[in-house]
């Protein structure tokens with residue numbers, strides 16, 4: 538198959554910048570791409586890199602797009618190198634969107650999307666509601682992000698009233714004693730049946746990680762506290778895999794790897810090195826969807842699917858994978874997309 542290829546870079550400021558132990562992130566930059574086959578069928582894709590997680594950066598993605606001819610083939614798309622995982626995701630999602638075909642090309646095997654004939658001819662026809670037009674829409678639940686620090690104590694209630702029951706709070710941003718104090722207050726006030734995820738983005742020391750896991754185990758053991766601490770995400774930096782594997786045997790509180798499994802080769806390596814805990818999978822930067830699908834089916838990993846703060850184009854493709862590959866009914870890390878100010882529909886129309 539061959540397609541007419543067009544692309545547009547974009548920049549979108551977050552309504553509220555995101556503070557993590559990596560620093561402050563206030564603008565999402567990416568690329569929207571459009572493939573049109575010779576029947577006029579259109580597929581949209583999004584390249585949304587997170588270079589500090591190990592994907593390519595925007596410049597590298599733009600360089601790749603610019604060197605492509607106006608007509609691209611399946612062969613080109615399915616041989617995008619592993620150094621460009623966000624490009625692999627964007628292009629393959631767009632092929633997937635063009636229509637239902639069996640993919641038996643290139644190095645990744647995958648099954649085409651059976652939702653043939655879905656009209657994707659204009660951007661605005663894309664469903665902006667992430668739950669609509671998703672195959673087998675199980676009862677999807679979402680995790681909502683709480684801001685780092687004390688602000689979490691105010692923000693959670695609004696989100697709870699909006700129906701969120703799983704929250705993710707960034708830690709490793711402020712001094713550990715301060716965050717533990719806030720955590721105790723959070724654990725005492727969150728209602729029962731609420732789940733709390735703690736995401737350190739690799740920012741804790743080994744001692745701090747032990748202190749956090751020990752504290753979370755105590756919250757679990759305290760029958761007067763009804764909140765469920767679901768897991769601590771990436772407590773240590775990527776180079777401390779062995780320490781995290783050891784910690785995962787020492788505490789009841791689960792550990793989830795995120796930055797350690799950001800790209801497909803990292804994901805495979807951590808599995809091969811014995812990780813059987815939770816894998817946070819960001820489809821937007823992990824790479825080829827068909828290769829991810831095959832890995833998750835074969836290895837039956839306990840996956841939490843997570844956003845890269847993409848637009849509804851990348852989100853739709855990522856949620857499709859999340860619905861297909863989620864196990865253990867874990868909430869999807871694609872909380873309400875309040876990260877951008879302007880109305881997504883208007884923004885998309887202005888872009889193209």
Ligand SMILES: O=C(O)CCC(=O)C1=CC=C[C@@H](O)[C@@H]1C(=O)O
Nearest residue numbers: 557680705738843844845870871
């Ligand atoms: O996973 C979620 O709940 C939302 C997405 C999210 O937390 C992140 C997305 C992208 C980069 C990171 O700052 C952050 C993460 O570490 O998981």
Ligand SMILES: [Mg+2]
Nearest residue numbers: 736738770795
């Ligand atoms: Mg994370």
